[in-house]
Amino acid sequence: MTTRLRPTPRGLLTPAPPERLAALRVLVCGFGLGYLLVRLPHLLDVIRLAADAPDRFDPVGPLLLLDGPVDESLALVVLLATLVAGVAALAGWRWRATGPSFALGVLLVASYRNSWGQIFHTENLLVLHLGVLAAAPSADAWSLDSRRRRGQTTAESDGPEELHAVRYGWPAQLMVVIVVVAYLVAGWAKLRASGFGWASGDALRNLVAHDALRKEVVGGSASPIARFALRQGWIFAPMAVLSLAAELLAPVALLGGRIRVAWVAVAWLFHLGVLAVMGIMFPYQVFGVAFAAFVTVESLSGRTRANLSRWTARRTS
Amino acid sequence: MTVVVVALMLAPSVSVRPSDDFPLSTYPMFAVDRGRRSAFSTAVGVTDDGTRLRLSPHLLAGTEEPILAVRIARQMTNRDPDGWCLEIATRVARSNPGPTDDPVVEIEVVTETHDVIATLLDDAPPVGVLTHATCEVPGA
Numbered sequence: 393m394t395t396r397l398r399p400t401p402r403g404l405l406t407p408a409p410p411e412r413l414a415a416l417r418v419l420v421c422g423f424g425l426g427y428l429l430v431r432l433p434h435l436l437d438v439i440r441l442a443a444d445a446p447d448r449f450d451p452v453g454p455l456l457l458l459d460g461p462v463d464e465s466l467a468l469v470v471l472l473a474t475l476v477a478g479v480a481a482l483a484g485w486r487w488r489a490t491g492p493s494f495a496l497g498v499l500l501v502a503s504y505r506n507s508w509g510q511i512f513h514t515e516n517l518l519v520l521h522l523g524v525l526a527a528a529p530s531a532d533a534w535s536l537d538s539r540r541r542r543g544q545t546t547a548e549s550d551g552p553e554e555l556h557a558v559r560y561g562w563p564a565q566l567m568v569v570i571v572v573v574a575y576l577v578a579g580w581a582k583l584r585a586s587g588f589g590w591a592s593g594d595a596l597r598n599l600v601a602h603d604a605l606r607k608e609v610v611g612g613s614a615s616p617i618a619r620f621a622l623r624q625g626w627i628f629a630p631m632a633v634l635s636l637a638a639e640l641l642a643p644v645a646l647l648g649g650r651i652r653v654a655w656v657a658v659a660w661l662f663h664l665g666v667l668a669v670m671g672i673m674f675p676y677q678v679f680g681v682a683f684a685a686f687v688t689v690e691s692l693s694g695r696t697r698a699n700l701s702r703w704t705a706r707r708t709s
Numbered sequence: 710m711t712v713v714v715v716a717l718m719l720a721p722s723v724s725v726r727p728s729d730d731f732p733l734s735t736y737p738m739f740a741v742d743r744g745r746r747s748a749f750s751t752a753v754g755v756t757d758d759g760t761r762l763r764l765s766p767h768l769l770a771g772t773e774e775p776i777l778a779v780r781i782a783r784q785m786t787n788r789d790p791d792g793w794c795l796e797i798a799t800r801v802a803r804s805n806p807g808p809t810d811d812p813v814v815e816i817e818v819v820t821e822t823h824d825v826i827a828t829l830l831d832d833a834p835p836v837g838v839l840t841h842a843t844c845e846v847p848g849a
Contacts, residue, residue: 404711437772444771445796448784453731499732506731510780519732520714527710566711573718578736580722585740595742601825602743609751609821610782611765612775619829635739 398688400564402648408561411690413525414534416564417491418482419689420521423681424498425478427518428471438505439467452511453503467504474501484535495519495526518676520570521685528563534693567685572642575659579639591636593628600628603670615671631665638662645686656683746836748822749779750786752797754813754846762813768800790818790841802847814849818842 400406428435441448442461449461461467474497480490499522502515531537582590589595601622604614621627638658645655663677676682721727727735752769754762766778785793798816820839827833 434772434774437774441771445781447788448781453733503731508777508780509784510777511729511731511734512776513734513736513738516732516734520718524714562711566714569711569715570718573715574734574736577718577722577734578739581727581735581737581740584722584727585737586742590740590742596739598743598745598825599739601745601829602747604829605747605823605825606749606779607775609749609763610769610775610778611763612778614829622826622830 396688397691399649399652399686400568400688402646402652404562404565404569405558406561406565407558408564409690410529410533410538410557410560411693412564412688413528413530413560414484414532415690415692416521416567416684417484417487417525417530418534419681419684420518420525421478421482421494423676423679424494424518424522425475425482427515427675428475428478428498428501435471435501435505438508439464439471441508442467448508450509451503451507453506454499455503455507461507462504470497470500470504474498484531484537487529487531487535487537491526491530495522498522514674514676517571517574517682520574521567521682524563524566524570529559530563532560564685568645571682571685572645575639575642579636579642582636582639591629591632593625593630593632596632596635597622597625597628600669603672607671613671615667615669617668618670621669634658635662635665652686656686659683743825745824745826746822747825748820750782750818750820752782752794752816752818754801755815755817756811757814758811760811761817764797764801764813764816768804769797771800786818786820786841791844794818794842794844798844798846802849812849813846815846816844 400408400412442464446461449458451458474494477490477493477497480486481494498515499519502519506512506515586595600618604618604622607614638655642655642659645652660677660680660683663674666672666674667678717733721730721733721735727737729735729737752764754764754768756762766775767773770778770781772778772781785796794816797818801813801816818841820841821835822837822839823835824833828835
């Protein structure tokens with residue numbers, strides 16, 4: 393396996409090694425699990441809203457059929473079961489059951505959190521990516537399942553044709569397509585609502601000010617950079633042009649090669665900008681997990697091993 | 710499968726009346742130009758000497774998440790400002806008095822209209838305040 397991180401080739405039916413899906417499983421499930429744990433106090437607050445303010449329930453997505461919030465104890469059971477499934481999915485244990493269970497659990501937990509009058513848009517890609525991984529053979533490497541299979545005498549052996557197979561390639565490429573379409577839809581929403589005038593920067597400046605003030609009037613705090621940025625009014629026009637271009641030109645990432653890496657860099661910087669100026673964190677994007685499928689992410693393992701070996705050699709010499 | 714996923718993701722945006730949902734979204738959050746003048750629903754605490762204090766997201770909405778508090782403030786101001794006022798007053802009574810603040814004796818549910826740029830850059834006062842409900846804090 394190469395230790396260089398490269399853009400994945402274009403094409404939906406590109407073969408890939410099983411380690412690519414395994415790496416994506418580890419990153420996405422690990423992120424999902426960590427996210428649920430970090431957000432646990434907030435999720436428990438949301439679960440308590442069922443008793444405190446049931447009339448505020450405004451279901452979205454798969455919860456649309458619900459008349460009202462679910463019982464607190466049921467919500468807690470789903471949350472805990474999702475965490476347990478997440479640990480198993482991360483380890484690649486009984487993936488065919490735990491992968492879909494974790495994906496479904498995160499979908500339900502995130503939908504419930506988004507069902508109180510505010511859709512946050514921070515978990516959309518995570519939920520969609522988990523769905524793709526759950527439907528794919530994402531635990532054929534780097535997993536307890538693969539270790540068990542190797543230990544079984546009757547286990548199906550991976551032939552040479554299995555080393556690089558389309559079935560490991562297309563899910564990763566679908567994850568890329570999902571990201572690209574999401575950004576394209578976001579750009580289209582701006583054009584539809586405001587036209588190309590959005591690129592003048594006025595709309596963005598007003599949005600930043602509106603966002604800062606709406607937080608302050610409810611006792612929250614706006615990004616400390618917001619006021620500074622608002623004083624430099626001129627910066628909003630180039631920021632708006634870059635944002636709109638990053639979203640509308642997202643499909644260029646499907647071309648592969650350096651242009652794919654360049655688009656990922658621009659999209660990542662866009663999220664850093666949103667975090668700095670508006671204090672709005674899209675953690676799945678900021679930590680880079682959303683973009684992992686754009687590169688040969690499995691090579692990170694080789695790089696880590698190589699760095700560790702070098703470090704150990706230096707320490708012992 | 711790829712075609713199905715892409716079609717599902719595009720469907721909410723290409724419909725005649727696009728509406729946001731989860732996890733298939735139209736991502737409308739930064740799309741609309743809101744202009745410089747915006748109205749915000751909230752509630753303020755009033756002390757004995759008439760000082761108006763901002764209340765925390767937890768006191769307003771029982772959550773530490775400001776964005777959720779913003780949404781709840783808008784919903785409750787429209788639906789039931791008197792009920793929301795009493796709900797906040799009860800939470801404030803439990804936390805009254807704060808370690809440094811004067812005790813809050815009254816809650817006002819209001820809609821403040823601001824020139825958002827002027828307020829943030831020049832501390833300009835709201836251009837309008839509409840009071841929807843007023844209630845006393847129990848035990849204050």
